[in-house]
Amino acid sequence: MTSIDPQMRGADPRVAGGRLTVDLDALVANYRQMAERSTPAEAAAVVKADAYGLGAGPVVAALVAEGCRKFFVALPEEGLAVRAAAPDAEIYVFNGLFSPEAASFYREGRLIPVLNSQTDLAIWEAHGWDDGDTPRPCALHVETGMNRLGLTPERTRILAQENALTGALTPQLILSHLACADTPAHPMNRQQLESFQALCALFPDAESSLANSAGIFLGGEFLCDVTRPGVSLYGSNPVNDTENPMQPVATVQARIAQLRQVPAGGTVSYGATPVTRDTLLAVTATGYADGYHRSGSGAGVPLRNAVPQGACGFVDGERVPVIGRITMDLTLFDVTDLGPDALQVGDLIELIGHNMPVDDVAMACGTISYELLTSLGRRYERHYVHGGDRI
Numbered sequence: 001m002t003s004i005d006p007q008m009r010g011a012d013p014r015v016a017g018g019r020l021t022v023d024l025d026a027l028v029a030n031y032r033q034m035a036e037r038s039t040p041a042e043a044a045a046v047v048k049a050d051a052y053g054l055g056a057g058p059v060v061a062a063l064v065a066e067g068c069r070k071f072f073v074a075l076p077e078e079g080l081a082v083r084a085a086a087p088d089a090e091i092y093v094f095n096g097l098f099s100p101e102a103a104s105f106y107r108e109g110r111l112i113p114v115l116n117s118q119t120d121l122a123i124w125e126a127h128g129w130d131d132g133d134t135p136r137p138c139a140l141h142v143e144t145g146m147n148r149l150g151l152t153p154e155r156t157r158i159l160a161q162e163n164a165l166t167g168a169l170t171p172q173l174i175l176s177h178l179a180c181a182d183t184p185a186h187p188m189n190r191q192q193l194e195s196f197q198a199l200c201a202l203f204p205d206a207e208s209s210l211a212n213s214a215g216i217f218l219g220g221e222f223l224c225d226v227t228r229p230g231v232s233l234y235g236s237n238p239v240n241d242t243e244n245p246m247q248p249v250a251t252v253q254a255r256i257a258q259l260r261q262v263p264a265g266g267t268v269s270y271g272a273t274p275v276t277r278d279t280l281l282a283v284t285a286t287g288y289a290d291g292y293h294r295s296g297s298g299a300g301v302p303l304r305n306a307v308p309q310g311a312c313g314f315v316d317g318e319r320v321p322v323i324g325r326i327t328m329d330l331t332l333f334d335v336t337d338l339g340p341d342a343l344q345v346g347d348l349i350e351l352i353g354h355n356m357p358v359d360d361v362a363m364a365c366g367t368i369s370y371e372l373l374t375s376l377g378r379r380y381e382r383h384y385v386h387g388g389d390r391i
């Protein structure tokens with residue numbers, strides 16, 4: 001069974017303002033589903049940004065136990081954290097090398113850089129590590145439409161010709177990234193696939209990888225040899241306007257620090273949002289410093305006038321709306337409709353979880369689940385569920 005590094009435990013439960021529970025069983029079920037959808041390709045796992053905020057150590061260990069053999073991170077230090085949990089896996093680093101000094105991190109962790117530019121290629125040729133059969137192992141990112149990272153098609157062709165002559169760098173994986181995969185009908189998807197296939201043909205011995213979570217739902221040729229699911233593993237719906245096929249993984253709960261009565265005509269929080277009826281407030285000890293975005297305050301925040309509906313919590317079978325502005329460490333919920341005796345100080349209100357889907361909360365905050373998950377922060381008591389048990 002996965003063991004949890006004490007550092008991953010988060011805040012002391014006796015005093016934490018909120019609780020983050022990560023269901024590793026749901027994570028593994030989501031990986032299994034994405035691996036099936038990826039067949040005949042191999043499903044890797046994207047665990048950048050500390051596994052989308054949920055803890056790379058436990059997440060990677062659970063995925064290794066499920067048979068995942070390839071991981072992707074954004075930065076070398078994230079790669080070292082993955083190496084600690086996956087001694088035998090292939091670990092790819094998307095953002096490549098910015099400097100020759102970076103090469104030592106790659107050597108230490110036996111990390112494989114994704115080379116994105118001419119500079120990356122030169123640094124790796126001079127400073128890459130050798131592992132016997134594969135000198136200077138690397139992947140190559142080719143540009144097909146994102147214009148974010150990756151070698152241009154022209155440079156890729158020149159590289160392929162040079163390599164055919166010198167064998168200086170032999171990429172084992174060619175990858176590119178889809179700009180519009182969450183919109184299946186978008187013409188960009190097919191255009192990118194076609195340019196990608198043409199570039200992969202220049203490296204017949206390398207594996208190919210194009211699909212992120214949403215790309216896997218495009219299926220067929222988009223699957224290539226290796227898929228790169230990220231957000232779907234963590235429970236978010238990868239495709240717009242469909243029912244979410246993934247299981248929720250993260251549950252976030254806020255602890256009630258105080259219950260207070262505000263009479264009609266009173267005001268709450270910064271900016272003095274008016275209260276129009278006699279209101280029972282639950283003051284919870286989490287706020288935007290815990291990733292519960294201030295923009296979830298709804299029309300109480302000038303930024304969000306266009307979207308009057310703010311975020312809601314969930315407690316005792318009911319949605320309870322955020323009232324007034326979300327502050328750094330505290331958020332107020334209107335719990336009047338639950339009745340005067342339903343809640344006590346110390347009780348928990350669900351912010352994200354089975355009842356409050358991460359995608360809905362993100363939408364109420366004017367953002368996407370990726371941003372919500374990766375900003376949850378360090379102040380929660382953390383729990384991991386594995387094999388039906390809390391570990």
Ligand SMILES: *Cc1c(COP(=O)(O)O)cnc(C)c1O
Pocket residue numbers: 046048094176177211212213214228229230231232
């Ligand atoms: C983050 C990332 C992924 C994973 O994307 P999801 O939408 O989270 O599945 C895949 N490939 C690249 C290059 C990425 O940056």
